[in-house]
Amino acid sequence: MTCTPVLTVKDLHIALEKGEALDPLVKGVSFAVGKGEVLGLIGQSGCGKSITCLSLLNLLPAGLRRTRGEVWLNGTSISQLTAADLRSHRGRGAAMILQNPMSCFDPIATIRSHFIETLSSHGLGDSDRVMRQAEESLTEVGFPNPHEILGLYPFQMSGGMLQRVMIALALSLRAPLLIADEPTTDLDVMSQARVLDLLRTLRDRHEMGILLVTHDLGVVARLADAVAVMEEGEIVETGSVTQIFSEPLHPFTKMLLKAHFGLYGVFADIPDLREGARQR
Amino acid sequence: MNLLELRAIDKSYRRGGWFGNRDRVQVLKKVSLTLGEGACLGLLGRSGSGKSTLSRIALGLEPTDSGQVLFQGRELAGLGRRESALARRDLQVVFQNSLGSVNPRMTAGQVVAEPIRNFESVTPSGLRSWVSRLLEMVGLKASDAEKLPHQFSGGQLQRVCIARAIALKPKVIILDEAVSSLDMIVQTRILDLLAGLRHELGTSYLFISHDIRVILRMADSLAVLHEGEIVGYAESIERVGAIKHPVFTALMKAVLPALPSGMRDRNGDCTDLPPCFV
Numbered sequence: 001m002t003c004t005p006v007l008t009v010k011d012l013h014i015a016l017e018k019g020e021a022l023d024p025l026v027k028g029v030s031f032a033v034g035k036g037e038v039l040g041l042i043g044q045s046g047c048g049k050s051i052t053c054l055s056l057l058n059l060l061p062a063g064l065r066r067t068r069g070e071v072w073l074n075g076t077s078i079s080q081l082t083a084a085d086l087r088s089h090r091g092r093g094a095a096m097i098l099q100n101p102m103s104c105f106d107p108i109a110t111i112r113s114h115f116i117e118t119l120s121s122h123g124l125g126d127s128d129r130v131m132r133q134a135e136e137s138l139t140e141v142g143f144p145n146p147h148e149i150l151g152l153y154p155f156q157m158s159g160g161m162l163q164r165v166m167i168a169l170a171l172s173l174r175a176p177l178l179i180a181d182e183p184t185t186d187l188d189v190m191s192q193a194r195v196l197d198l199l200r201t202l203r204d205r206h207e208m209g210i211l212l213v214t215h216d217l218g219v220v221a222r223l224a225d226a227v228a229v230m231e232e233g234e235i236v237e238t239g240s241v242t243q244i245f246s247e248p249l250h251p252f253t254k255m256l257l258k259a260h261f262g263l264y265g266v267f268a269d270i271p272d273l274r275e276g277a278r279q280r
Numbered sequence: 281m282n283l284l285e286l287r288a289i290d291k292s293y294r295r296g297g298w299f300g301n302r303d304r305v306q307v308l309k310k311v312s313l314t315l316g317e318g319a320c321l322g323l324l325g326r327s328g329s330g331k332s333t334l335s336r337i338a339l340g341l342e343p344t345d346s347g348q349v350l351f352q353g354r355e356l357a358g359l360g361r362r363e364s365a366l367a368r369r370d371l372q373v374v375f376q377n378s379l380g381s382v383n384p385r386m387t388a389g390q391v392v393a394e395p396i397r398n399f400e401s402v403t404p405s406g407l408r409s410w411v412s413r414l415l416e417m418v419g420l421k422a423s424d425a426e427k428l429p430h431q432f433s434g435g436q437l438q439r440v441c442i443a444r445a446i447a448l449k450p451k452v453i454i455l456d457e458a459v460s461s462l463d464m465i466v467q468t469r470i471l472d473l474l475a476g477l478r479h480e481l482g483t484s485y486l487f488i489s490h491d492i493r494v495i496l497r498m499a500d501s502l503a504v505l506h507e508g509e510i511v512g513y514a515e516s517i518e519r520v521g522a523i524k525h526p527v528f529t530a531l532m533k534a535v536l537p538a539l540p541s542g543m544r545d546r547n548g549d550c551t552d553l554p555p556c557f558v
Contacts, residue, residue, distance in 0.1 A: 193534040215463035218536025
């Protein structure tokens with residue numbers, strides 16, 4: 001990747017304010033995501049992956065503060081952005097999809113309203129264009145009849161469908177960066193495969209940079225180009241995906257891989273199953 | 281003897297709640313399953329295939345339209361009050377949503393102590409040490425008994441739920457997506473814990489999941505549920521490959537790869553694990 005990365009994070013520190021004291025949660029994290037590149041950020045629950053994501057768009061909840069470090073989105077430092085600029089960056093500069101898609105939608109608004117709200121808040125308001133754009137994005141994420149989807153309410157759809165609508169919303173703003181925080185964790189394996197294939201298409205067709213946060217190394221194996229391993233608020237190892245899988249250096253990376261391969265031990269023992277897996 | 285037996289279970293729900301039309305949706309169709317002593321039966325299915333309805337019926341929490349649930353050879357629905365209490369003692373469950381499975385105002389110690397107090401008469405100090413022992417068995421500290429549910433992480437709270445489920449050494453535990461939302465290291469730890477308990481106490485498991493990786497690791501037989509019907513069954517895990525139903529093949533195909541594409545051979549074979557892990 002020779003051009004400017006779509007996302008650069010340098011020496012990021014995040015701390016929890018405890019009265020006067022500060023409890024550090026993220027301690028000096030640095031990484032970059034290039035155009036058309038998928039960076040897998042892996043680690044255990046509670047290691048600081050999600051708050052790292054939130055801080056990239058200045059979305060940290062009350063009590064948490066970025067205490068040091070810098071974030072550049074498409075070459076612009078987010079500390080230099082005014083509140084209004086930052087608002088337009090959210091969605092347009094970087095889109096975000098989260099683990100539990102149901103909680104990201106307004107339960108009493110149709111999918112059509114979600115598109116209108118998202119696009120018009122970025123000044124893409126006139127309704128004909130919005131609807132055309134919405135239908136186009138929904139088709140792209142695999143809904144052959146986008147018109148029917150637009151009339152549905154979130155509770156009428158499954159988790160996998162909602163996650164694809166989330167991606168369609170992100171897509172409709174043509175953001176160069178997608179922050180995907182455990183995008184497939186609550187989905188069953190078939191929906192998982194579908195969402196991951198879709199993310200791969202976004203990378204290949206739109207050259208989107210993707211920060212893929214997950215605890216499942218299978219997801220990383222399927223999609224990521226590079227990997228950053230996080231343990232207790234620090235990045236302990238980075239490398240290309242083949243490097244990390246074949247020659248892990250840090251003991252924590254080795255532990256993660258061991259847990260991961262432990263899930264596949266049986267596959268190697270059953271010839272029939274191996275045949276089945278080969279068709280993949 | 282079969283510990284738990286489902287015979288030709290039919291179940292339907294009315295669509296659309298109170299105000300909707302009165303259509304009924306058939307969620308289980310003639311489902312029959314048996315769980316033997318000390319066995320672990322894996323139940324694989326997609327979201328919405330009827331897995332959780334099946335687990336609630338097996339627990340006797342929900343009535344069936346037709347068909348029977350037999351626990352230790354006797355129909356659950358026909359048991360008297362005392363007998364059904366005894367059956368409940370031996371038939372425990374761990375759900376996916378640990379935070380929704382505990383009373384938020386009770387400490388972990390009270391949560392784990394509840395089944396013991398329901399069935400045994402013990403002194404307060406005896407109860408305390410019983411609870412401490414259980415918490416230590418699942419890898420928590422005895423001092424964690426004082427904590428409230430929100431002070432635990434998801435994986436820790438799931439272990440509290442497992443401690444509660446094993447408190448009275450039940451004969452059967454139904455694990456309904458019990459490890460699905462946990463990160464891999466915690467997941468591995470809990471699977472090892474469950475395997476150890478099975479070895480130690482001879483507990484049988486009905487292990488429900490959509491993730492075949494986890495099922496293959498735990499179960500010794502497998503049933504595949506699709507749209508309320510059992511569409512595939514393998515008596516032993518070695519025979520799983522013989523299940524030819526397209527839904528099973530599709531689930532197998534969707535399994536996430538063990539290795540990145542650059543490291544798989546031409547066949548997409550994933551057996552070539554780095555030497556240190558084999």
